[in-house]
Amino acid sequence: MESSEKKNLGTAILEFIRNNIVPIMFIVICFFCIPLSGFSPSYLINEIVTRMGRNIFLILCLLIPIMAGMGLNFAMTLGAMAGEIALIFVSDLQIWGIPGVILAMIFSIPFSILLGLLCGSILNRAKGREMITSYIISFFLNGLYQLVVLFMMGSIIPIRHFSIKLPRGYGIRNTVSLLNMRQCLDNLLAVYIRGVKIPVLTFLIIGLLCLFIIWFRKTKLGQDMRAVGQDMQVARDAGINVEHTRLISIVISTVMAGFGMIIYLQNMGNLSTYSSHSQIGMFCIAALLVGGASVDKASIGNVFLGVILFHTMFIVAPSAGAAITGDSMIGEYFRVFCSYGVITIALVMYESKKRRSRSRSAQELARAAARETESAGKAAVK
Amino acid sequence: MSARRIIVRIGFVLLLVVLAAVMLVIGRGHTVYFDNKTLEYEGQTYSAPYRVVVYIKGQPIAKLKARERGMKTTIGQSFGMALGITQEKDGEEQIIECFQKLPYNMDGVIINLPGYLAGLPEEAYISEFVAAPPAEDEDEAPGEDEEMLIDAEL
Numbered sequence: 201m202e203s204s205e206k207k208n209l210g211t212a213i214l215e216f217i218r219n220n221i222v223p224i225m226f227i228v229i230c231f232f233c234i235p236l237s238g239f240s241p242s243y244l245i246n247e248i249v250t251r252m253g254r255n256i257f258l259i260l261c262l263l264i265p266i267m268a269g270m271g272l273n274f275a276m277t278l279g280a281m282a283g284e285i286a287l288i289f290v291s292d293l294q295i296w297g298i299p300g301v302i303l304a305m306i307f308s309i310p311f312s313i314l315l316g317l318l319c320g321s322i323l324n325r326a327k328g329r330e331m332i333t334s335y336i337i338s339f340f341l342n343g344l345y346q347l348v349v350l351f352m353m354g355s356i357i358p359i360r361h362f363s364i365k366l367p368r369g370y371g372i373r374n375t376v377s378l379l380n381m382r383q384c385l386d387n388l389l390a391v392y393i394r395g396v397k398i399p400v401l402t403f404l405i406i407g408l409l410c411l412f413i414i415w416f417r418k419t420k421l422g423q424d425m426r427a428v429g430q431d432m433q434v435a436r437d438a439g440i441n442v443e444h445t446r447l448i449s450i451v452i453s454t455v456m457a458g459f460g461m462i463i464y465l466q467n468m469g470n471l472s473t474y475s476s477h478s479q480i481g482m483f484c485i486a487a488l489l490v491g492g493a494s495v496d497k498a499s500i501g502n503v504f505l506g507v508i509l510f511h512t513m514f515i516v517a518p519s520a521g522a523a524i525t526g527d528s529m530i531g532e533y534f535r536v537f538c539s540y541g542v543i544t545i546a547l548v549m550y551e552s553k554k555r556r557s558r559s560r561s562a563q564e565l566a567r568a569a570a571r572e573t574e575s576a577g578k579a580a581v582k
Numbered sequence: 583m584s585a586r587r588i589i590v591r592i593g594f595v596l597l598l599v600v601l602a603a604v605m606l607v608i609g610r611g612h613t614v615y616f617d618n619k620t621l622e623y624e625g626q627t628y629s630a631p632y633r634v635v636v637y638i639k640g641q642p643i644a645k646l647k648a649r650e651r652g653m654k655t656t657i658g659q660s661f662g663m664a665l666g667i668t669q670e671k672d673g674e675e676q677i678i679e680c681f682q683k684l685p686y687n688m689d690g691v692i693i694n695l696p697g698y699l700a701g702l703p704e705e706a707y708i709s710e711f712v713a714a715p716p717a718e719d720e721d722e723a724p725g726e727d728e729e730m731l732i733d734a735e736l
Binding site: 294306380 | 598601605609
């Protein structure tokens with residue numbers, strides 16, 4: 201009896217480790233890297249809190265497509281592009297501070313909806329291959345974005361301000377300064393606790409988004425998305441418009457990504473016109489996966505845990521790398537390697553888990569069929 | 583689609599448009615330059631005081647002797663300030679509360695303080711500050727390797 205209990209406990213622990221291997225791995229990495237980095241606790245906490253305020257909104261936008269069974273939305277980059285375009289217009293109009301942030305969010309909505317509709321309708325034609333399709337869509341639309349920003353803005357689309365326009369008369373400069381709206385959200389209502397700045401307003405906005413997601417899950421549309429995520433055929437049979445539901449999930453995600461990008465860039469204080477968005481999807485997805493999420497399941501808790509772990513690793517890795525090898529670039533490479541590595545591990549684990557469960561259900565089916573045949577044989581003998 | 587849903591959607595869009603319009607007005611950023619320089623206007627000379635201190639919300643933001651310029655960034659079209667004027671060396675500072683409407687279309691607004699203090703019309707003491715465009719080679723178009731950069735400041 202006792203030994204079977206011990207066995208059960210051992211199996212449960214093994215199962216827990218197997219299910220949470222990525223967060224555990226990151227906790228171990230952080231555990232070793234933090235002392236090596238030599239950062240003071242207050243510096244580290246300050247950095248983590250800043251990065252939480254900067255990134256959580258962006259990562260939360262990934263939850264809704266996962267709920268609708270569309271996997272990790274690599275096309276969140278599209279929302280980021282919409283946010284950047286909105287910020288370019290706001291900079292051109294010279295709208296500063298919080299009004300600038302609000303205006304940029306409003307301007308980003310039509311672009312995000314348009315891009316979300318485009319992406320969603322393509323993904324509806326590529327069911328079962330959403331992640332790779334969304335990844336490629338983000339590359340395709342990045343090209344379009346560059347065409348618009350580099351050649352159309354200033355020539356076809358009126359851009360007035362010389363500080364953002366290239367000297368040749370059209371196209372946007374490599375860097376657009378957002379100095380006049382830098383950390384305006386973070387500084388309003390900011391609280392300092394032992395030297396650690398808590399951006400209360402930013403966290404309030406994040407809290408509101410979390411509440412929205414919790415509420416959204418309970419709505420009819422949210423329930424439909426969950427049904428579609430579990431089984432598309434069953435959902436369709438139940439009368440749910442599967443394509444429309446999936447489309448809406450991508451549109452919501454893209455709009456939220458646009459808002460998230462604006463919050464992210466107001467914190468940074470400048471916009472790298474041609475590169476800010478390019479890696480954002482990858483890092484947000486990596487952070488979500490580090491928090492223990494998978495391709496088909498993610499929660500708000502995963503987002504918070506992921507941001508803390510992933511960004512702790514991001515902060516300490518260069519210094520820890522320098523302390524171990526004498527070269528901080530090793531740490532830089534290490535953190536990039538980790539980001540891509542964790543996505544690979546999560547995808548492999550998801551696939552292997554799916555195959556395992558498929559083979560398990562096939563075995564159960566075979567066993568049931570064998571039992572049925574056996575009982576039928578016995579009945580025939582009788 | 584039901585009529586109610588259409589009305590709600592139109593209402594939401596209108597709300598966003600109104601909000602955007604409000605943000606466009608209240609969020610317009612300006613850089614205000616204060617010139618304590620002698621002004622010639624319609625054949626008359628308005629000479630600069632010995633010293634002008636510009637206070638905004640009780641804080642001194644520029645202490646200007648004659649022929650000096652100070653600046654302050656501001657959001658919105660209404661600009662309130664207090665001017666501490668000392669006409670002569672070792673003279674007494676006289677504080678004047680002032681309020682100035684800033685033109686929406688100007689990024690940089692130069693206020694000539696002697697002209698303003700003399701009560702001249704706006705076109706006499708307000709002018710636009712036009713910054714020199716940055717040099718041609720200061721910021722180039724993106725290179726081919728730009729895409730591959732990894733945002734280290736994530």
